[in-house]
Amino acid sequence: MAVLNELEPKEVFRFFEEISAIPRGSRDTKRISDYLVAFAKERDLKVIQDEVNNVIIFQPGTPGYEESEPVILQGHMDMVCEKTSDSTHDFKNDGLELYVEDGFLKAKDTTLGGDDGVAVAMALALMDSEDIPHPPIEAVFTVDEELGMEGAEAIDLSVLKGKKLINLDSEEEKTLTVGCAGGVRYQGLIPVEKKTASGEVIKITIQGLLGGHSGEEIHRQRGNANKMMARLLYHIAGEKNYRLSEIYGGSKDNVIAMEAHASILAEPEDCEEILAMIRDMESIWNAEFMGEEPGLTVKTETEKVENIVVFSKDTTQKVVGYLTACPNGLKEYSRKVAGATETSLNLGVVSMKENGVEVAFLIRSAVDSRKQQVLEEVEAVTKAFGGSGSLSSEYQAWQYKPQSELRPVMVEAYKEVYGKEPEICIIHGGLECGIFLGKRPDLDCVSCGPDVLDIHSYNERLDIASTQRSWEFLKLVLKNCK
Numbered sequence: 001m002a003v004l005n006e007l008e009p010k011e012v013f014r015f016f017e018e019i020s021a022i023p024r025g026s027r028d029t030k031r032i033s034d035y036l037v038a039f040a041k042e043r044d045l046k047v048i049q050d051e052v053n054n055v056i057i058f059q060p061g062t063p064g065y066e067e068s069e070p071v072i073l074q075g076h077m078d079m080v081c082e083k084t085s086d087s088t089h090d091f092k093n094d095g096l097e098l099y100v101e102d103g104f105l106k107a108k109d110t111t112l113g114g115d116d117g118v119a120v121a122m123a124l125a126l127m128d129s130e131d132i133p134h135p136p137i138e139a140v141f142t143v144d145e146e147l148g149m150e151g152a153e154a155i156d157l158s159v160l161k162g163k164k165l166i167n168l169d170s171e172e173e174k175t176l177t178v179g180c181a182g183g184v185r186y187q188g189l190i191p192v193e194k195k196t197a198s199g200e201v202i203k204i205t206i207q208g209l210l211g212g213h214s215g216e217e218i219h220r221q222r223g224n225a226n227k228m229m230a231r232l233l234y235h236i237a238g239e240k241n242y243r244l245s246e247i248y249g250g251s252k253d254n255v256i257a258m259e260a261h262a263s264i265l266a267e268p269e270d271c272e273e274i275l276a277m278i279r280d281m282e283s284i285w286n287a288e289f290m291g292e293e294p295g296l297t298v299k300t301e302t303e304k305v306e307n308i309v310v311f312s313k314d315t316t317q318k319v320v321g322y323l324t325a326c327p328n329g330l331k332e333y334s335r336k337v338a339g340a341t342e343t344s345l346n347l348g349v350v351s352m353k354e355n356g357v358e359v360a361f362l363i364r365s366a367v368d369s370r371k372q373q374v375l376e377e378v379e380a381v382t383k384a385f386g387g388s389g390s391l392s393s394e395y396q397a398w399q400y401k402p403q404s405e406l407r408p409v410m411v412e413a414y415k416e417v418y419g420k421e422p423e424i425c426i427i428h429g430g431l432e433c434g435i436f437l438g439k440r441p442d443l444d445c446v447s448c449g450p451d452v453l454d455i456h457s458y459n460e461r462l463d464i465a466s467t468q469r470s471w472e473f474l475k476l477v478l479k480n481c482k
Contacts, residue, residue, distance in 0.1 A: 002014075002017055003017070003098055003099065003100070004016065004017045004098065004100075004105070007100070007105070007464055008464075008468050009125070009467070009468055009471045011125040011128065011129065012118075012121045012122055012125045012467060012471055013105075013121070013467075014125075015120070015121040015124040015125055015128075016105075016117055016118065016120075016121035017098060018035075019032060019035065019077075019113075019117055019120055019121065020095060020096040020098055020107070020112075020113060020117065021095035021096070022035055022095065023091055023092055023093060023094065023095070024077055024078055024079055024113065024117075025078060025079060025080075025081040025091045025092075026078040026079075026080070026081075026143075026144045026145075026146045026147045027078075027144060027147065028078075028091075028092065029053045029077055029078050029143040029144065030053055032077045032078075032120075033049060033053035033054075033055055033077065033141075033143065034049075036049075036055040036057065036077070036120075036124075036141055037049050037055060039057070039124060039127075039128075040055075040057045040127075043127070043128070045057050045058060045059050045127065046058040048159060050154065050155065050156065051154075052143055052144070052150070052151060052154045052155075053143045053151070054140075054141065054142050054143055054151045054154065054155045055077075055140075055141045056138065056139065056140050056141070056155075056159065056160070057123075057127060057137075057138075057139040057141075058136070058137070058138055058139075059126075059127045059136065059137040059139070060136055061134060061135045061136040061137075062132070062133050062134055064133070064482070065133060065134060065135045065136070065482055066136075068135035068136065068481065068482050069135060069136075069161075069162060069163065069164065069481075070135060070136035070137065070138050070160070070161050070162035070164075071134070071135050071136070071137060071138070071162055071164050071165075071166060071478060071481050072138045072139075072140055072160060072162040072164065072165040072166065072443075073119075073122075073123045073126070073137060073138070073139045073140070073166050073168060074119070074139075074140040074141075074142070074165055074166070074167045074168065074169075074432065074436075075116045075118075075119020075120055075122075075123065075140075075141060075142075075167070075168045075169055076116045076119070076141065076142045076143065076144075076145035076146070076151065076152075076169065076432065077116075077117075077120055077141045077142070077143060078143055078144055078145060078146055078147075078151075079111060079113035079115065079116070079117060079146070080111050080113075080115070080146050080252060080254070080255060080455070080456045081110070081111060082110065082111045082211070082251060082252075082255060082258075082456065082457055082458050083109055083110040083111070083458055084109040084110075084458050085207055085259060086109075087109035087110060087458075089108075089109060089110050091110075096108075096110060096112065096113060097109075097110075098112075100464070101461075103463065103464055103465060104453075104461035104462060104463055104464065105461065105462040105464055105467075106460070106461045106462075107458075107460070109458055110458055111455075111456065111457065111458055111460045112452075112460040112461060112462060113460075114171075114452040114455065114460060114461070114462040115169070115171060115213075115452055115455040115456070115460070116145070116168065116169045118168065118449060118450060118452065118462060118467065119167075119168030119169055119449065120141060122168060122470075122471060122474060123137075123139045123141070123168070125471075126139075126474075126475075126478070127139060132475055132478070132479075133478070133479045134475075134478035134479065134481070135478065135481050135482065136161075136162070137478075138160050138161070138162050140155070140157075140160070142155060142432060145169075145432060146252070146254060147393065148183075148185055148392065148393025148395065149393070149395050149430065149432050149435055150393070152432040152435040152436060153395075153435055157436060157439045157440050160440070163440075163442055163443055163444055164405065164406040164443075164444050164481065165406075165433065165436065165443050165444065165445045165446075166406070166410075166445075166446060166447075166448065166474070166477065167431055167432065167433050167445060167446070167447035167448075168447070168448065168449050168474075169431055169432070169447060169449060170427070170431075170447040170448050170449040171216060171449055171450075171451065171452040171453075171455055172449075172451060173448075173449070173450050173451045173463070173466045173469065173470055174422065174423050175422060175423045175424070175425045175427075175448075176407070176410055176411065176414065176422045176423070176424055176425070176446055176447070176448055177425055177426070177427050177431065177446070177447035177448070178400050178401070178404075178407065178424055178425070178426060178445075178446060178447075179366070179397070179398045179399060179400040179426035179427075180366075180397060180398045180426060180427050180428070180429060180430055180431040180433065180434060180447075181215065181341075181342075181343075181364045181365055181366045181397055181427070181428050181429070181430060182364070182365065182366070182368065182371060182394075182395055182396045182397035182430070182434060183215075183362055183363060183364040183365075183371070183393075183394070183395055183430050184362075184363050184371060184375060184391055184392075184393070184394040184395075185253055185360065185361065185362055185363075185391065185392045185393045185394075186360070186361040186362075186363060186375060186378055186379075186389055186390070186391055187358060187359065187360050187361075187389060187390050187392070188322075188358070188359045188361070188378065188382040188387050188388070188389040189353065189355070189356045189357070189358050189359075189387055189388055189389070190315075190318055190319050190322050190356050190357045190359075190382070190385055190386065190387040191315075191355060191356040191386060191387065192311050192312075192315040192318075192319065192355070192356045192357060193311065193312040193314070193315045194309050194310065194311060194312070194315075195309070195310060195312060196307045196308065196309055196310070197243065197265055197307075197308060197310050198304075198305060198306045198307060198308065199265050199266065199267065199268065199304070199305070199308075200265070200266055200267070200268045200271050200302060200303075200304055200305075201245060201263055201264070201265055201266075201302065201303055201304075201305050201308060202242075202263070202264050202266055202271060202274060202275070202278075202300060202301070202302050203261070203262075203263045203300065203301040203302075203303075204229070204232070204261065204262045204263070204264070204278060204298065204299070204300055205259070205260070205261050205298070205299040205300075206225045206228050206229055206232075206249075206259065206260045206261075206296075206297075206298050207225070207258065207259040207260075207295075207296075207297055207299070208258070208259075208293075208295030208296050208297045209222065209223045209224075209225055209256075209257070209258040209259070209293055209295065209296055210222050210223070210256075210258070210292075210293060210295070210454065210457065210459065211255055211256045211257065211258035211454075211456065211457040211459075212255070212256050212454055212455065212456055212457050212459075213254065213255070213256075213429060213455045213456040213457075214253070214254045214255060214256055214344070214346035214348060214362055214364075214456070215254070215341075215344075215364055215427070215428045215429030215430060216427070216428065216429045216455065217256060217454075217456075218256070218329060218330055218341060218344040218346060218364075218428065219330055219341045219344075219428070220292075221329065221330065222256050222292070222293065223256075223285070223289065223293050223296065224256055224257050224328055224329065224346070224347060225249050225250065225257040225258055225259050225260035226249045226250055226257045226260050226323065226328075226347045226348075226349075226350045226359075227257075227323070227326075227328050227329075227347060228260065228285065229247065229249060229260040229261075229262055229323070229350075230320060230323035230324045230326075231281075231324060232278065232281050232298075233247075233262060233264070233320045233323075233324075234320050234321070234324045235277065235281060236264075236274055236277055236278075237316075237317070237320060239273075239277070240266060240267075240270045240273065240274055240277075241266070241267065241270070241313075242264040242265060242266040242267075242270075242274070242316070243264065243265045243310040243311055243312070243313060243316045244262065244263070244264055244265075244310065244311040244315075244316045244319060244320070245263040245264065245265055245308055245309065245310045245311070246261070246262065246263045246352055247260075247261070247262040247263075247319065247323075247350060247352070247357060248260070248261055248262075248350055248351050248352055249261060249349070249350045250347075250348045250349040250350060250360075251348075251349065252348055252349065252360075252456070253346060253348035253349055253360040253361060253362040254346070254348060254362050254456065255346075255348055255456045255457070256346060256348070256456075257347070257348060257349070257350075258457065260350065265305075265308060265310045268304075271302055275300055275302070278298055278300055279298075281298070282296070282297075282298040318385050318386060319357050321385060322359075322381065322382070322385040322387065323347075323350065323359070325381050325384075325385070326347055326359070326361075326378065326381055327345060327374065327377055327378065327381070328345060328346065328347045329344060329345070329346070330344050331343040331344050331345065331365075331370075331374055332344075332365075332370060334366065334426075337425075337426060340425070340426065340428070341428040342365060342366050342367060342370065342428075343364065343365035343366070343367065343370040343371065343373075343374060344363075344364050344365075344428065345361050345362065345363040345364070345374050345378065346361060346362050347359060347360075347361055348360050348361065348362060356387070361378060363375055363378070364428060364429075364430065365397075366397055366426065366428070367397075368397070375391075395430060395434060395435055396434045396435065396438055397434055398431060398433045398434035398437060398445070399434075399437075400426060401444070401445075404444050404446070405444055406444045406445075406446050406481075407424075407444075407446055409477060409480050409481060410422075410446050410448070410477050411424075412480070413473060413476040413477045413480055414473060416476060417469060417472055417473045417476060418469070418473070431447055433445040433447060448470065448473070448474070449470060450462065450463055450466040450467040450469070450470040451463035451466040
């Protein structure tokens with residue numbers, strides 16, 4: 001049953017609700033890709049679907065715009081799949097449970113997929129309309145953006161005739177984005193030695209953190225559960241002996257870790273003191289965050305076990321020391337744009353493997369040499385603790401172009417709709433425009449979008465009024481691209 005029927009713009013939210021019923025996590029995009037192909041075929045529109053499920057739909061211009069230069073509308077169809085610890089939602093099989101609260105669209109206990117479902121919905125609403133004036137549209141829908149822009153890397157842009165590209169993957173209505181940071185993924189592995197032992201096990205869970213997008217939210221210095229767990233374990237090791245049995249946390253390298261888990265084998269006579277140290281650290285964190293992590297909790301369970309597999313004492317020290325020493329978070333502010341983040345890294349995932357403990361970082365910077373510097377720092381720490389590392393999914397920055405035909409059109413339309421100048425900005429999060437420009441240097445790109453808050457977390461929400469204004473803005477931009 002539709003729940004968004006009364007929301008404006010109706011045409012946009014109708015399609016948003018339709019795509020929200022389709023599971024579309026990264027690497028699970030065949031169904032949403034086929035939906036887009038079916039949409040085009042039902043309307044006799046030319047459509048291309050490539051081997052990795054990217055889709056391009058072509059729509060002619062409306063009367064009076066038939067000979068205008070095409071405009072490329074672009075967004076990605078995959079979403080980050082996060083949920084609360086007690087949610088039973090199955091992202092492989094279940095559609096999202098949408099609801100409206102306090103002027104926002106949300107999904108019950110999960111990410112909303114406003115990043116970047118709103119782009120898909122707006123593009124579909126435009127192509128479904130018969131009375132919105134616009135030049136020829138080339139709608140590009142990519143896959144697996146959240147995994148390192150893999151769809152953008154694979155797509156063939158030679159079929160596009162347009163040069164003006166409007167990316168609809170920004171999450172702040174007040175801005176027009178004209179550049180973004182580049183990034184690289186780093187995976188490190190610390191080998192472990194294991195043995196069996198018996199004794200008292202303390203299970204520790206850090207949860208309830210706000211998390212969020214590792215690019216857009218990193219400057220807010222939100223708690224990273226992986227780094228907090230490392231700090232806690234290092235603190236305990238300063239006074240008590242224990243051995244790790246397991247440690248893991250986070251779900252994706254582009255999400256600030258909201259939850260982390262560890263199990264330690266301790267001497268029975270030390271357990272009460274260790275539990276007291278954990279409670280003290282929770283109090284310290286609450287004082288340090290000053291109310292900015294209101295959901296933070298640290299849970300513990302204890303049990304006596306026989307013949308549990310644990311890390312050796314030396315391995316325990318190496319793993320805890322490594323996670324403590326690894327850099328994380330905001331590294332450099334921009335020297336050109338006051339308050340803008342230039343360089344950061346996020347320790348997004350810690351996981352258990354057969355041969356060791358694996359970590360996954362996403363390193364971002366608007367300056368390639370700074371990105372390389374942080375990468376070398378992480379590699380140096382990994383090697384110092386006897387580990388090894390590998391790189392993947394490196395993508396280039398989107399460099400600002402001083403000359404643009406599209407930007408002034410969008411600025412004037414923004415002033416007409418909003419009655420003020422937009423903020424022209426370069427963001428820290430990654431956008432696919434940089435990869436597209438690597439393939440087509442002649443492209444003229446600007447990114448925009450409505451307010452989507454706390455993306456990449458189960459607190460994600462889409463501002464309904466902002467979506468209405470952004471829709472009117474987009475329609476006016478297209479009308480003026482004659």
